[in-house]
Amino acid sequence: xxxxxxxxxxxxxxxxxxxxxxxxxxxxxxxxxxxxxxxxxxxxxxxxxxxxxxxxxxxxxxxxxxxxxxxxxxxxxxxxxxxxxxxxxxxxxxxxxxxxxxxxxxxxxxxxxxxxxxxxxxxxxxxxxxxxxxxxxxxxxxxxxxxxxxxxxxxxxxxxxxxxxxxxxxxxxxxxxxxxxxxxxxxxxxxxxxxxxxxxxxxxxxxxxxxxxxxxxxxxxxxxxxxxxxxxxxxxxxxxxxxxxxxxxxxxxxxxxxxxxxxxxxxxxxxxxxxxxxxxxxxxxxxxxxxxxxxxxxxxxxxxxxxxxxxxxxxxxxxxxxxxxxxxxxxxxxxxxxxxxxxxxxxxxxxxxxxxxxxxxxxxxxxxxxxxxxxxxxxxxxxxxxxxxxxxxxxxxxxxxxxxxxxxxxxxxxxxxxxxxxxxxxxxxxxxxxxxxxxxxxxxxxxxxxxxxxxxxxxxxxxxxxxxxxxxxxxxxxxxxxxxxxxxxxxxxxxxxxxxxxxxxxxxxxxxxxxxxxxxxxxxxxxxxxxxxxxxxxxxxxxxxxxxxxxxxxxxxxxxxxxxxxxxxxxxxxxxxxxxxxxxxxxxxxxxxxxxxxxxxxxxxxxxxxxxxxxxxxxxxxxxxxxxxxxxxxxxxxxxxxxxxxxxxxxxxxxxxxxxxxxxxxxxxxxxxxxxxxxxxxxxxxxxxxxxxxxxxxxxxxxxxxxxxxxxxxxxxxxxxxxxxxxxxxxxxxxxxxxxxxxxx
Numbered sequence: 001x002x003x004x005x006x007x008x009x010x011x012x013x014x015x016x017x018x019x020x021x022x023x024x025x026x027x028x029x030x031x032x033x034x035x036x037x038x039x040x041x042x043x044x045x046x047x048x049x050x051x052x053x054x055x056x057x058x059x060x061x062x063x064x065x066x067x068x069x070x071x072x073x074x075x076x077x078x079x080x081x082x083x084x085x086x087x088x089x090x091x092x093x094x095x096x097x098x099x100x101x102x103x104x105x106x107x108x109x110x111x112x113x114x115x116x117x118x119x120x121x122x123x124x125x126x127x128x129x130x131x132x133x134x135x136x137x138x139x140x141x142x143x144x145x146x147x148x149x150x151x152x153x154x155x156x157x158x159x160x161x162x163x164x165x166x167x168x169x170x171x172x173x174x175x176x177x178x179x180x181x182x183x184x185x186x187x188x189x190x191x192x193x194x195x196x197x198x199x200x201x202x203x204x205x206x207x208x209x210x211x212x213x214x215x216x217x218x219x220x221x222x223x224x225x226x227x228x229x230x231x232x233x234x235x236x237x238x239x240x241x242x243x244x245x246x247x248x249x250x251x252x253x254x255x256x257x258x259x260x261x262x263x264x265x266x267x268x269x270x271x272x273x274x275x276x277x278x279x280x281x282x283x284x285x286x287x288x289x290x291x292x293x294x295x296x297x298x299x300x301x302x303x304x305x306x307x308x309x310x311x312x313x314x315x316x317x318x319x320x321x322x323x324x325x326x327x328x329x330x331x332x333x334x335x336x337x338x339x340x341x342x343x344x345x346x347x348x349x350x351x352x353x354x355x356x357x358x359x360x361x362x363x364x365x366x367x368x369x370x371x372x373x374x375x376x377x378x379x380x381x382x383x384x385x386x387x388x389x390x391x392x393x394x395x396x397x398x399x400x401x402x403x404x405x406x407x408x409x410x411x412x413x414x415x416x417x418x419x420x421x422x423x424x425x426x427x428x429x430x431x432x433x434x435x436x437x438x439x440x441x442x443x444x445x446x447x448x449x450x451x452x453x454x455x456x457x458x459x460x461x462x463x464x465x466x467x468x469x470x471x472x473x474x475x476x477x478x479x480x481x482x483x484x485x486x487x488x489x490x491x492x493x494x495x496x497x498x499x500x501x502x503x504x505x506x507x508x509x510x511x512x513x514x515x516x517x518x519x520x521x522x523x524x525x526x527x528x529x530x531x532x533x534x535x536x537x538x539x540x541x542x543x544x545x546x547x548x549x550x551x552x553x554x555x556x557x558x559x560x561x562x563x564x565x566x567x568x569x570x571x572x573x574x575x576x577x578x579x580x581x582x583x584x585x586x587x588x589x590x591x592x593x594x595x596x597x598x599x600x601x602x603x604x605x606x607x608x609x610x611x612x613x614x615x616x617x618x619x620x621x622x623x624x625x626x627x628x629x630x631x632x633x634x635x636x637x638x639x640x641x642x643x644x645x646x647x648x649x650x651x652x653x654x655x656x657x658x659x660x661x662x663x664x665x666x667x668x669x670x671x672x673x674x675x676x677x678x679x680x681x682x683x684x685x686x687x688x689x690x691x692x693x694x695x696x697x698x699x700x701x702x703x704x705x706x707x708x709x710x711x712x713x714x715x716x717x718x719x720x721x722x723x724x725x726x727x728x729x730x731x732x733x734x735x736x737x738x739x740x741x742x743x744x745x
């Protein structure tokens with residue numbers, strides 16, 4: 001899908017050469033050599049494209065020009081990037097979450113006046129981004145997205161057949177606006193949330209804000225203004241220390257624990273760098289606290305909410321737990337080529353970072369298993385070299401998927417672990433039928449382990465594995481979960497997850513007072529360990545009264561007991577319900593899948609609609625409103641209300657992770673197979689196939705037009721000259737025959 005998108009944009013840029021801007025050289029678009037030449041044309045900032053199926057309508061709507069007629073159609077449709085006239089971004093950072101609002105104006109500059117085409121909006125997001133809503137105004141019509149429950153989506157057939165509103169590589173949300181007239185301005189406002197990265201005691205925010213040269217509007221007097229407003233409120237009771245920024249931010253507000261800054265400029269060209277900002281929240285010692293907040297009147301859960309946070313020490317002398325780690329790697333047939341190669345590279349990198357006092361083992365699995373060693377091996381130089389050779393010989397993708405057997409073997413290997421953190425690192429791209437049984441077995445085996453039970457870290461590859469099963473397994477094992485939906489990201493994300501697992505500084509964390517509350521619901525159920533690679537954030541709902549001070553207790557790497565005072569706060573200005581919504585929805589969804597509880601599914605749907613965060617049990621729709629009637633003074637109030645009730649609803653695809661694909665796993669389909677971006681291509685292909693079949697596989701009109709539309713200009717000229725020459729020869733032949741048959745000859 002991403003490749004189709006990139007190819008369509010490349011074709012659209014070629015089509016845009018047809019647009020005439022006038023004789024003034026200063027009004028000419030950037031020359032090809034001055035444009036960016038990326039390996040692909042995926043958007044690196046919010047973008048809008050004209051979806052062009054008929055290339056003959058590509059022209060300047062203000063300055064019509066003579067254009068040679070183009071026969072045929074673009075299949076798949078070309079995507080012509082629209083000129084951007086204004087862009088503004090507002091960012092609010094709370095704890096480890098950033099809420100982003102981007103507003104911009106684009107003009108359909110490439111379609112002649114009186115003609116229309118669809119426009120595609122593309123919104124790239126940062127780490128673990130979730131689109132929260134879009135508002136689009138195209139003059140006569142306006143659109144906005146909305147979440148509804150699956151029960152409210154009465155026409156289930158339309159939900160199933162929804163073709164638009166999708167994620168490219170899980171990071172770029174895109175949807176289509178139908179039939180926009182040439183020369184129209186599109187006003188777009190989009191909201192999304194994403195996770196702040198944590199590196200060496202600093203929170204880092206990175207937002208897509210790099211615009212290519214070809215979105216710059218052509219004209220002398222066109223104003224180009226970009227604006228960024230940044231608000232930081234971590235809510236952790238420490239001051240915010242500004243560290244670095246990609247754009248020249250001007251500080252407009254700085255109170256203890258809060259920061260406000262703004263960037264605003266009239267520019268000659270749009271920003272060509274992503275917006276980056278980092279601030280320091282670290283301390284030389286572990287510190288933490290607890291935030292309390294009462295629910296709003298419209299909250300679906302009227303219990304009080306809280307958020308527990310712990311931050312690691314930034315001391316260079318900090319110690320980490322000794323590790324006993326078993327790598328459990330899927331080597332089924334679907335992992336062949338890049339998935340298994342990238343997993344192998346990441347595993348070798350993880351082995352190289354083990355300390356000599358750590359121990360490890362490796363299990364590959366399909367229907368059966370292969371073990372590097374019958375017992376745990378110390379991570380000596382000789383052992384890691386032997387493991388490297390073993391991986392080269394045994395990482396062969398073939399067969400099916402059986403997860404229970406290798407997990408059972410890994411748990412058995414870690415039964416005698418003491419004075420160390422036992423870790424199981426599961427990597428898979430498939431779904432299996434006995435996933436709930438696996439969770440039950442692992443839960444029962446872990447429950448009887450003391451003092452430190454095995455931690456389970458799970459990593460999903462692609463969209464065919466059941467990501468909620470992997471999340472549930474990680475929650476049971478007090479570990480973490482991550483996933484890669486692009487082959488190129490497997491290595492970096494696996495290494496990031498292993499870095500979290502291998503740098504634990506505070507384990508077996510418990511907050512005694514939580515057990516004294518009248519009712520308590522934790523997200524997740526068990527408090528994970530604190531790693532120096534990231535802060536620990538646990539949220540929940542409760543009934544009862546919190547004391548003013550709490551203590552968190554646990555174990556340090558030397559196996560000594562450690563306790564930490566937690567200050568209870570009721571911060572102002574932090575929308576705690578929005579901050580914890582994504583985390584709460586993911587955890588409750590995994591529990592709803594595991595327990596098959598319909599009431600829990602309904603609860604997730606209600607939380608999703610309330611917070612705007614998509615879920616598996618809610619559905620996103622695009623509501624189209626015709627503003628012509630509503631803006632007319634002659635229309636009565638009753639007619640306006642009737643028109644509002646008759647708004648057109650467009651069902652969009654579900655952007656959830658899904659619950660796995662058993663059929664695809666059984667057939668060993670590659671985990672990164674993508675759907676087609678343009679449905680028209682499939683329709684035309686099927687029609688062409690039927691036509692060709694009727695004509696005994698010979699050329700049909702549709703096939704001929706498709707072939708001609710792909711010819712280069714030189715080939716088309718040569719082909720035309722050849723046809724003309726043949727026609728002339730046929731005319732001479734006809735004249736010769738007529739003259740020869742004439743009685744006068």
